[in-house]
Amino acid sequence: MLSRLLPVRGPARTLAGITLVHTLGQGLWMALNAVYATTVLHLSPGRFGIGVGLAAGVALAVSTPTGHLADRVGPRAVQIWSFIALGPLTAALLAVQGFGMYVLVVCVQAIAYSASRSARMAMVAGLVPSDERVSVRAYLRATANVSVSLGAALAGLLLVLDSVRAYELAVVFTASTYLITGLLSLLLPPVPPQPARPGPALVVLRDRPFLAFVVLDGLLSMHNLLLDVVLPLWVLRHTGAPRWMVAAILLTNTVAVVLLQVRAARGTDEPSAAAKASRSGSLCLTVACVVFALTDGASGVLACVLLLAGALAHVLGEIRQSAGSWGMSFGLAPEHAQGQYQGTYAMGADIGKMIAPALLTWLAIEHGVVGWVIMAAGFALIGAAMPSVAAWAQRDRKAATAPLTA
Template identity: 65%
Template sequence: MLTRILPPPGPARLLTVITMVMSLGQGLWMAINAVYAVTVVRLTPGELGISLGVAAAIVLLSSIPLGHLADRAGPRTVQMWSFLALGPLTAALLFVNGFWSYLIVSSVQAIAYRAGNNARKAMIAGLVPKADRVGVLAYVRAAQNVSVAIGACLAGLALAAGSVPGYRAAVLFTALTFLVTGALTAMEAPVPPVPASAGAAFAVLRDVPFLMFTALDGLLVTHALLLDVVLPLWVLQHTDAPRWMSAAILLVNTAFVVAFQVRAARGTGEPKAAAWASLQGAGCVSVACVVFALSDGASLVPACLLLVAGALVQALGEVRQAAGSWTIAFELAPDHAQGQYQGTYKMGGDIGKMFAPALFAWLVLGHGALGWIVLALAYTGLGAAMPVVVARGARMRSGVREVAAAGN
């Protein structure tokens, strides 16, 4: 197992170990946050929804400035202090006692987490040679899936106990993982900050091809919500499969990513190949949607078989699309502005998550198999547009580099 999730010794291994520690806390907190807020803090579901929405909007607006901060202050510094701050910010949730205090703490917590996340991508760009970045990110993603799964299992123990002390212990454990993440970051090699004279503060906002890629990729990665949001309800309302089938689907996805993400990233080290990998990934997700559509009204055994088959095809699409997007996000970004570009790249997924759950539920749960077919066509169109957009961005980036070389 370790050979699949840890790269060879070097900076990449420490990057991966840090991600594992961070993701352990992330997986635990993702699984217990809503229950803690409603059970211990005594928020209503509506207040929780407002708090999460406000925090998401703040993170969306601050993502580019936080990425720019990583460029100017140095990504290791920003990452280290962000996660060191996340420790006490998470522990502060033990003392919140209502809507407003929860809103404030969770919003600041979300900003710190995004700052550290943006800085991690800039760290990878600064510490890992271009030829090795996609491979390293594949190891990182496999390790992240393992840690998130372990964190979710720990959360399951706390949820099974159902006691307030157990929930508070989970909060403290999460805070500890963030503190350890910050401390381990201090052991990483520093990446020098970029001087202000290297380029405009928010040059990414004028980079149309990169913004188009961000929008396309943000729409493509909404396929993850199919497993998290849509399929659990689909299983209950449209098939005769047992309720636990949605958990089995998530387990299949996690195991597939851990086993095949590194292998799926091979051959995606340059923009053209990466764009085709994204197209292939989108095609697989489209096929998975068609397979899920076939499970509409299916009896027990056929429904289970179709759901697992769809989950496997979707997982293959996920690992190929992810590998392609990593290369594109790095290669279309100038070296002096990786922080702000990676922060912008993260915004695409944020925007997709804001509207996709409601739209997907309306399409699939409201219109059955037809909704799945519409999604299949949409993902096919998004994937087909990716090579065109990336080719334009690569030509633009190549022209910029030629002008810079001529000026030197």
């Protein structure tokens, strides 16, 4: 079974094994985070939301600097120590007393998490040939989906127990997965650190085409919140479909990503091809939004059929958009600054996650069919702009590297 989950060799196989371990803890904690904060720590939902928001802001702010750190000292060292730090930082939740201490712990956690994320992507860039990076990234995502699902299933068992001891056990388990991940990272070959270069340290912040890509990609990535946040509310309030359709849609998405993500990533290593993949993915997302709009007021079998059709269109868009996103993020980044570029790239998705819940819920739940149509048009327009951004970035790259003539 493990060999099927990890069909790659060498450092890429080790990266996939590391992903399997750390996302198992992530899947467990994603399902229990809010429950632990409100049930064990006795925080109000409002204070929990504030804490999560502040931590997200910290992760966003340090994403580029921690990526630059991975470039300068080597991504393996940053990955090892950030995951090892996440172990005791997660365990520290067992000792939290009061809202202030909770905010402090989760914000420091966010710094370590941001560093680990930037380092992981810099490791892919440093250990994998450029024409294989997107494929390996796709393997890692497929592996993560399997592992996160297992973690969520384990969380379900703990929720059935519904005891403080069970939730504290979840904290210990999650902390241990981070420690194990840090130790497993020792098996990876080291990636040489990049020496300091003349000029500004954070060169990515002056790369306007790449920053434009990050913004557009972040807006396009808002679709990731459709199935988790928007569609459950839509199914319950605007359709006659049974409640279990929400679980069926999520299961369909998970299985499709595991089976199709690697295939969807083929041929997207070059920025121009990757941009076209993002565009085609956005068109699938547009179709999904239109199909979801058609379920308004639908009942019974018709609602179920349309919801599944929309979910299939959505997952096709998701896997193509993801592949295009990775291809552009790796392909537009100079080799000596992959860490800071990957850290900045991750900021786009972070911004999308911060905006999407309120914006997409407001559009769909408050405005119904009109809201879905606006989303469809928005995804189509953003995707259509990606090839132009890729061409702009490649022109700038050629101009920067062209020899000076007398």
